[in-house]
Structure formats: structure tokens, C-alpha cells
Amino acid sequence: MNLKTSKKLTVxxxxxxxxxxxxxxxxxxxxxxxxxxxxxxxxxxLLELVKDDPQYFEKVTQIETAKxxxxxxxxxxxxxxxxxxLVGAVFVFRATRRQLLLSQQQQNFMMAVTHELKxxxxxxxxxxxxxxxxxxxxxxxxxxxxxxxxxANRLNMLCNNILLAAQLEAGAYATNxxxxxxxxxxxxxxxxxxxxxxxxxxxxxxxEGLYLNGEQLLLQMLVNNLLENAMKYSPKESLIKIGLxxxxxxxxxxxxxxxxxxxxxxKRKIFDKFYRVGNENTxxxxxxxxxxxxxxxxxxxxxxxxxxxxxxxxxxxxxxxLEQV
Numbered sequence: 001m002n003l004k005t006s007k008k009l010t011v012x013x014x015x016x017x018x019x020x021x022x023x024x025x026x027x028x029x030x031x032x033x034x035x036x037x038x039x040x041x042x043x044x045x046l047l048e049l050v051k052d053d054p055q056y057f058e059k060v061t062q063i064e065t066a067k068x069x070x071x072x073x074x075x076x077x078x079x080x081x082x083x084x085x086l087v088g089a090v091f092v093f094r095a096t097r098r099q100l101l102l103s104q105q106q107q108n109f110m111m112a113v114t115h116e117l118k119x120x121x122x123x124x125x126x127x128x129x130x131x132x133x134x135x136x137x138x139x140x141x142x143x144x145x146x147x148x149x150x151x152a153n154r155l156n157m158l159c160n161n162i163l164l165a166a167q168l169e170a171g172a173y174a175t176n177x178x179x180x181x182x183x184x185x186x187x188x189x190x191x192x193x194x195x196x197x198x199x200x201x202x203x204x205x206x207x208e209g210l211y212l213n214g215e216q217l218l219l220q221m222l223v224n225n226l227l228e229n230a231m232k233y234s235p236k237e238s239l240i241k242i243g244l245x246x247x248x249x250x251x252x253x254x255x256x257x258x259x260x261x262x263x264x265x266x267k268r269k270i271f272d273k274f275y276r277v278g279n280e281n282t283x284x285x286x287x288x289x290x291x292x293x294x295x296x297x298x299x300x301x302x303x304x305x306x307x308x309x310x311x312x313x314x315x316x317x318x319x320x321x322l323e324q325v
Contacts, residue, residue, distance in 0.1 A: 234259035
């Protein structure tokens with residue numbers, strides 16, 4: 001959270017407490033005024049009674065009973081109004097706070113997307129200009145072309161993530177599930193990852209012949225996003241592990257990295273839209289905050305479950321549980 005958002009939240013909190021205190025004070029004043037009026041009316045009615053009246057004490061009892069009934073009515077109405085006001089105030093405060101935080105996350109997302117888009121575009125342009133202006137050896141040409149294709153794939157994946165997030169949010173994505181060899185799909189994603197990032201070491205332990213009913217494109221994005229997340233938040237020389245196994249009628253996909261890990265208080269937040277671990281102003285890892293959010297939505301659309309645990313001695317384990325055919 002940056003300084004500007006923090007100031008806005010402080011202002012909202014101060015205004016909230018001032019208004020709430022004023023409302024509570026007004027309710028208390030309202031109760032005191034009505035109770036005082038009730039007592040005055042009771043005293044007037046008592047003074048109007050004639051002590052020699054045979055029904056004097058009975059009328060006094062009736063007047064006192066009416067006073068107590070009015071007092072109980074005022075208390076009941078006051079408590080009801082106070083409860084409604086407090087519930088409404090809490091709802092408005094939380095909604096305002098959530099909106100401010102979401103606005104900040106969206107702003108950070110736009111900045112991140114701009115950077116993520118500009119980087120591959122700039123690299124692609126530089127590579128193409130180099131190929132156009134200079135006569136390079138075949139090996140160097142192929143290296144530049146491979147690098148350009150890698151950046152194009154990165155750009156394509158980013159666009160797919162943004163488009164899919166918008167479609168899922170609007171409920172406009174039409175799934176077309178079919179029986180899929182999930183083992184082959186995961187191995188294909190691993191091969192693609194190795195081709196795109198040959199400098200990274202990936203160890204796989206994939207059980208062959210595991211099938212499920214699902215959407216192939218979504219499941220590919222799930223595996224790719226988990227692998228890229230592991231790459232972003234772990235050292236370049238560290239090992240990334242990916243495993244797929246059968247547990248009864250369930251499939252377990254496990255992606256393990258040796259990065260800095262995730263704090264306990266952030267583990268439930270990392271699957272929120274636009275959320276990214278760490279401070280917005282100081283983090284160095286690239287990303288838009290959509291990868292894990294999409295993973296969560298994809299797993300949910302396949303009636304599965306995704307969780308994160310600590311890897312030992314450091315890092316994180318992302319575990320996806322899906323139904324096996």
C-alpha cells in the first residue's frame with residue numbers, strides 16, 4: 001500500500017469514527033430527551049389525580065406501568081436503530097476500504113501490465129532492427145530469432161491471461177470439457193517451458209496415463225502459470241520440481257520452488273485478483289497479479305482445490321487436486 005492510499009484510508013477511518021460517534025451521541029440524546037418527556041408527562045398525569053378518588057392507587061399503578069412501557073419502547077427502538085446504524089456503518093466502511101485497496105491494486109496492475117507489455121515489444125523491436133541492419137552469423141541470427149519468439153510467446157501468454165480473467169469475471173467464457181490425458185498435457189507444458197527458458201532446471205515426476213474431464217486450454221494455462229510463478233519467485237540457479245500422481249480417485253499436481261516462500265498471512269491472499277506478494281514499491285519480480293488468480297478460478301471451474309504449503313528448507317509447494325476419470 002503506497003503513501004497516498006494510506007492517507008486516504010486514514011481520512012476514511014477518521015471520518016467514519018467521527019460520524020459514528022455523532023450518531024451514537026444523537027441516539028443517546030434522543031433517548032434522554034424522550035425519557036425526560038415521558039417523566040414530565042407522567043408527573044403531570046399524577047398531579048391531575050385526586051387523592052380522595054377510590055381508584056387513586058389503581059390509576060397511579062396504570063400511569064407508572066405506562067411510563068415503564070414507554071421507557072422499554074424507547075430502549076428497544078434505540079437499540080434497534082443503533083444496531084442497524086452500526087451494521088450499515090461497518091458495511092460502508094469495509095466497502096469503502098475494499099474499494100480503495102482494489103483501486104490501488106488496479107492502478108498497480110495497469111503499471112505492471114504497461115511494463116510487461118513494453119518489455120517484450122522493446123526486445124522484439126531491437127532484435128528485428130539488429131537483424132535488419134546487420135549481417136550476422138547464422139548462429140547469432142538463430143539466437144536472436146529464438147529470443148524474439150520467446151518474447152512473443154510471453155506477450156501472447158500475458159494477453160491470454162488478461163483476456164481470460166476478463167471473460168471469467170464476466171461469466172462469458174464458455175467451457176468445452178472433454179476427456180484429456182492430463183499426463184501428456186503436463187509433459188507438453190514442461191517441454192514448452194524448457195524450450196522457452198533453457199537456463200532453468202526442471203525436475204519432473206509424472207505418472208503416465210492419468211485422465212480427467214476438462215478444458216485443455218484452461219488446464220494448459222494452469223500448468224504454465226504455476227511453472228512461471230515458480231520461476232519468478234526463485235533464484236535462477238535453483239531447481240523447480242513438478243509432479244503428477246494419482247491419489248485414489250483424485251489427481252495431485254504439485255509444483256515446488258526453492259524461492260523465498262510465502263508468509264502465513266499472505267497465503268490466503270495470493271489467489272486474489274491483482275494481489276502480489278510483497279511491497280508494491282519495492283518488489284523486483286515481474287508480474288501482473290493475475291497468474292495465481294487464474295489458477296484458482298481454473299481449478300474451481302474443474303471442481304478442484306488449490307493450496308500452498310511451505311517447502312523445506314525454503315520455497316513453496318503449490319498443490320492442485322482434481323477429479324480423475
